[in-house]
Amino acid sequence: MRVQESYPVDVDAIRADFPILQRKVGGDISTPGEHDDDDTPLVYLDNAATSHTPEQVVDAIVDYYHGYNSNVHRGIHHLSQEASVAYENAHDRVAEFIGASGGREEVVFTKNTTESMNLVAYAWGLDELGPGDSVVMTEMEHHASLVTWQQIAKKTGAEVRYIRVDDDGRLDMEHAKELIDDSTKMVSVVHVSNTLGTVNPVAELADMAHEVGAYAFVDGAQSVPTRPVDVEAIDADFFAFSGHKMCGPTGIGALYGKRDILDEMQPYLYGGEMIRSVTYEDSTWEDLPWKFEAGTPPIAQGVGFAAAVDYLDDIGMENVQAHEELLAEYAYDRLTEFDDIEIYGPPGDDRGGLVAFNLDSVHAHDLSSILNEQGVAIRAGDHCTQPLHDKLGVAASTRASFYIYNTREEIDALVDAIDTARELFA
Amino acid sequence: MGIGSDMYRQQIMDHYKNPRNHGRLESPTFTHTGENPSCGDTITMDVQLADDGETIERVAFSGDGCAISQASASMLTQRLPGTTLSELEAMDTDDITEMLGVDISPMRIKCAVLARQVAQDGAKIHDGEIEIEQTKTEDGDD
Structure with missing residues (x-):
């Protein structure tokens, strides 16, 4: 047929x-x-763990290494400028892909979803959470967020709560209403479950978070590779995903954050690339997103990430x-x-x-x-x-x-x- | 044929489906339990020593889990009687893969060696060398 x-x-x-x-x-x-x-x-059915990489993405990485490999943001020389433009543009390209109208200032490149989660947990959670506060997650959370918030909660005295999963593998939204209350400072939920395949109502959960003055963090590791995602339509405050699950290379992921919130947050990693000026006594930070990208970043991977997004958008x-x-x-x-x-x-x-x-x-x-x-x-x-x-x-x-x-x-x-x-x- | 191409040969499946010395001993000299937390394999080994306090006389196992872990335990209960505690102590991973007679892929080695580890830890506890409640193999899951 x-x-x-x-x-x-x-x-x-x-x-x-x-x-x-x-x-x-x-x-x-x-x-x-x-x-x-x-x-x-080979019959490859392990794509939720990692996807394969098309020639177009490999070519973009090869072009980078053969043509304009250089460290970014430091050199006045030609190659460094080309590499800087490509790396910066990659942020804009990835931002566009997920509907982040703020462009590069709202997209921090990280190692992967897990690191994106840890960035917020350390840079925001350690400062903002304390006894009497709660972080609401789901029972289907990946260890990337579950373990991270669990451990930050232990350090800060905050409480973690888990929205129940019903027998059909869906979130019990009545339970969510009970759990998300005035104590809640963060609602961290997985968009598409990597085990159940459930597509969660993340926009609704973000609304519930905002009603009590909490932030909404969406783990998009399984959603961004597999469906159109608009972080502004979801109204997520933070959104994390990985390049290697969406035709990109390993070693690169992204953290989307609303600009106002990222502006307020202090850096999580210190070092080169992320500073504006340094004295022996003190330092000031670079603009977004660079203040969260300490050290030489994954430049080739960033270029490959943007090529992966191009590839998927073509399809x-x-x-x-x-x-x-x-x-x-x-x-x-x-x-x-x-x-x-x-x-x-x-x-x-x-x-x-x-x-x-x-x-x-x-x-x-x-x-x-x-x-x-x-x-x-x-x-x-x-x-x-x-x-x-x-x-x-x-x-x-x-x-x-x-x-x-x-x-x-x-x-x-x-x-x-x-x-x-x-x-x-x- | 390379690694992993033929892990489930007849001998393995036979021991898995018809485990030898499965159950508990009436009066074991020592007994010990272990698990692979990521796989959910659990094995309890009962060991009965001869009067010399050194030679293994009878071994039984119980538990559940994957075919590799259970078949390995079953085969070990046949292999150990007649050997001494120090010979048990000396058994390494190669001895287990030799006993199983198949190549075990790297990700499954901890299943294959669980029974041996449980027996060895049980012997050490019996000798007063270590104090642990339960053997847990390294958790290397994704």
């Missing part, structure tokens, strides 16, 4: 941009980069989202054919592009090992949501997560590989 074969994005053309998808796996892993003894085609984020939802629903439907598979989270037509599940009587780590033997790359473990797994009553789950280059055939390969495990353990 023709309709069955079509996709919201041009999968064949996209796959051609990702050479790694053509490789085989299964050989000796102790010699990375040597693939002579690999014999099994169109509405199309990316439609493709994600199509694959999520297809995977959900295929996996629910089997009574011995338990899927966590909301139904297939109401979730982000990932499915976490368990196969009865086969431990998630055994399952992932057997899938690996058949070339299927998925993730088994707690996906950095250990308390959520405790709540679900399982130590681990198996997660398949999709991106722009994945196909229904790859999900079929997953289902076939699961069948092999089922037979082995029968």
Whole structure:
């Protein structure tokens, strides 16, 4: 059927941009980069952990190193100026991508989502939180925010509260209303759950935070790569995401913050690049966002990050989202054919592009090992949501997560590989 | 065939599905429990020593978890009787992979060695060398 074969994005053309998808796996892993003894085609379904990098992004990084590699902001020489322009423009480009009208002044480049979270926790939380204050999170929070606020709360005497997740994997919004009160100074919530696939009503939660005078921090690690995101429509005060989950390189992420708030905050890291003037006695800080980017920043990665955003915008984020939802629903439907598979989270037509599940009587780590033997790359473990797994009553789950280059055939390969495990353990 | 290509050979699956010496000993000389926190594998080893207080006479295990951890425990209960506590102490990871007869991928090694670690820690507690409630392997999950 023709309709069955079509996709919201041009999968064949996209796959051609990702050479790694053509490789085989299964050989000796102790010699990375040597693939002579690999014999099994790769089916890569671990995109929520990291996405692959298209040639266009690799080319942008190569162009930087071959053409204008230099340190930024320090040199008057030509190369340094070119590098500075590219690195600064990358901030504007990423800001535009998420609807931050303040441009570069509202986008701090960090190492990743986790560092973005820690930046706010240390630069704002340590100063502003104290006994009697609360930070409200969700039970489906990733360790990146859960552990960070938990530990900052311990240091400051603040309380952490978790909005309940119901049996369908959705937030109990009545519970949220109970928890977000006058003591609340921060509401830190995950946009798309990396385990349940739930898409949370973050705009509504931001409103609830603002009603009590609290800030709203949205963890967008799984949302920015997979759907159109407008931080101003959400009215998030802070918003964090990572480059490597959205076709960009590792080692770079972003923190969006409303300009007024970032202005008020003190730096989190001190050193070079972030100062205006220094005496032996005191120092003053650079303008936004540089006051939060101490030391030589990830310049090549910043250039690559902007190229990744260009790449995704060319495809169109509405199309990316439609493709994600199509694959999520297809995977959900295929996996629910089997009574011995338990899927966590909301139904297939109401979730982000990932499915976490368990196969009865086969431990998630055994399952992932057997899938690996058949070339299927998925993730088994707690996906950095250990308390959520405790709540679900399982130590681990198996997660398949999709991106722009994945196909229904790859999900079929997953289902076939699961069948092999089922037979082995029968 | 490289690492991870053939981890679930018949012997492993046989020990997983039909574990040997599964259960508890009536009067073990020492007993100890351990877990892999990230995997949820748990294993309790009961060890009974001969009158010389050094030679292992009988071993039983109980617990649950992945096939690698449980099969490894099952095989160890057959391997240990007749050996001494100091021989147990000397067992390393290579001895375990040799016993299992398959290449264990790096991410799964801690599953494979859990039973050995539990037995070794149990012996050390018995000898008064260490004092711990439970063995926990390093948590290296994502």
